[in-house]
Amino acid sequence: MSRNLGQTHCDVCGYEKVALLEDPRPITKKEAGPYFDEFEGLDVALGWCPVCEAQYLAWVSTAKCKNALHRRESHCPDGCDYFDLSYRSSFNDEPGDDDVMLVVVGEAETVTKSEIEGNVMVNITRTVLLRKR
Numbered sequence: 001m002s003r004n005l006g007q008t009h010c011d012v013c014g015y016e017k018v019a020l021l022e023d024p025r026p027i028t029k030k031e032a033g034p035y036f037d038e039f040e041g042l043d044v045a046l047g048w049c050p051v052c053e054a055q056y057l058a059w060v061s062t063a064k065c066k067n068a069l070h071r072r073e074s075h076c077p078d079g080c081d082y083f084d085l086s087y088r089s090s091f092n093d094e095p096g097d098d099d100v101m102l103v104v105v106g107e108a109e110t111v112t113k114s115e116i117e118g119n120v121m122v123n124i125t126r127t128v129l130l131r132k133r
């Protein structure tokens with residue numbers, strides 16, 4: 001078991017980016033629990049997957065933002081400054097009871113191609129079927 005997932009995409013459905021629900025702030029004692037001494041000062045923000053609604057605590061560092069202008073701000077307005085995730089209620093890589101409400105039961109990818117003025121436009125659509133836990 002690890003405190004972090006070691007990834008920035010959703011662990012449940014694989015969606016590439018979770019939404020940050022607040023500005024980055026230091027982790028609280030309640031969130032870190034018995035690990036607070038080790039993680040005091042870590043900047044975090046509540047995160048949420050817009051596809052499957054999984055609940056995360058995003059590990060945030062403005063220094064990691066790819067946009068140099070954003071690195072000077074307190075946080076990246078594009079939300080690209082989180083570099084890792086934990087499940088929110090458990091603060092580790094296994095979800096707590098309230099962290100995952102929907103599970104993936106199926107997925108499919110469809111590819112459609114069309115030609116526009118000599119160019120080929122490819123549209124890749126990923127469809128995910130979710131079920132309540």
Ligand SMILES: [Zn+2]
Pocket residue numbers: 010011012013014015049050051052053054
């Ligand atoms: Zn998800």
